Amino acid sequence: MKILITGGAGFIGSHVVRRFATSYPQYHVFNLDKLTYAGNLENLRDVEKLPNYTFIKGDIVDGDFINQIFEEYNFHAVIHLAAESHVDRSIISPMDFIMTNIVGTVNLLNAAKGNWQEAGGKEISGSGSGSSSHSDPENRKLFYHVSTDEVYGTLGDTGYFTEETAYDPHSPYSASKASSDHLVRAYHDTYKLPITISNCSNNYGPNHFPEKLIPLAIHNIKNNKPIPVYGKGENIRDWLYVEDHATAIDVIFHNAKVGDTYNIGGHNEWKNIDLINLLCNIMDKKLGRAKGESAKLITYVKDRQGHDLRYAIDSSKLQRELNWKPSLQFEEGLEKTVDWYLANDEWLNHVTSGAYKNYYETQYSHR
DSSP: OEEEEETTTSHHHHHHHHHHHHHOTTSEEEEEEOOOTTOOGGGGTTTTTOTTEEEEEOOTTOHHHHHHHHHHHOOSEEEEOOOOOOHHHHHHOHHHHIIIIIIHHHHHHHHHHHHHSBTTTBOOOOOSTTSSOTTOGGGOOEEEEEEEGGGGOOOOSSOOBOTTOOOOOOSHHHHHHHHHHHHHHHHHHHHOOOEEEEEEOEEESTTOOTTSHHHHHHHHHHTTOOEEEETTSOOEEEEEEHHHHHHHHHHHHHHOOTTOEEEEOOSOEEEHHHHHHHHHHHHHHHHTOOTTTGGGGEEEEOOOTTOOOBOOBOOHHHHHHHOOOOOOOHHHHHHHHHHHHHHOHHHHHHHTSTHHHHHHHHOOOOO
16 A cells, blocks of 8 residues: 655654554655655654655645656555644745645645546445455545644644544634534545545654643743743643544554544643643753742743634543553643753754744644
């Protein structure tokens, strides 16, 4: 089986590439990435020489290029993670998100449809429960679209996002992802393209580009820089360890019913200010500082425009139907994440160098 993983040099994508390339030597994994600021091949040094791994540099917005690689490699499946994903950037430059997240997704859908559909418009063979056998990869096709819980909008103090929650995006980023979700479903309904979709909560863990909350705070605490917190820090997010997300993608890819959707959550709801205080306590311990020293760096700043109050995922369908559940509680995963960043100064210094260093040090985001 030849699997195209888009955005495979990014944070989540690199963990998915690693899992598939190392766990399934009988598959050939093709990693397509534009290598923008958040894409880094250093994330994949341990797999780059594997015989079943190939890197392709390219932009999903270039439709001719996407058609060309589908014709050249005849991919059996796509796991689509490539996206612009930073909410603050989407507020400043929404067109970048429209092009990558919407146009890029349509280019991939068109290439898959054209490459997989037989002459005369014969229906494409699907993947997953009730479909063709995994032992016959030539007849097993799947377009797996990885999305976000932000498409659902915001929650109040109670309740959870389910697979039946109506879409209500509030930022250019979430609106672009909602559009791509709808287009993927439309290609399934209209052209019988075999698809599946997952919507995940906030990811954290190793290799996260430090414009996002946790790696940014770790860097700033270590260097005694202010830790900017939006508003009063009362916004709530559900946190999912990135390796647990990669495991869920693996399970869904191999076992989901064609056309189905699954929510992936970590069951770890935290107010942003409570998360930062926990992180400060962990960093004080790791750096040998007095308890409470790092917390002095917390600085409250003007809230983000349209900042959603609360995200919380109900992933019971995934647990019930496909027997997946997160392996780590947040405190354990956060300590592992801190250990990784403290042990990988070279990686952190490299990705924060140059043009992005000033941006990274002065901006703040928590999805």
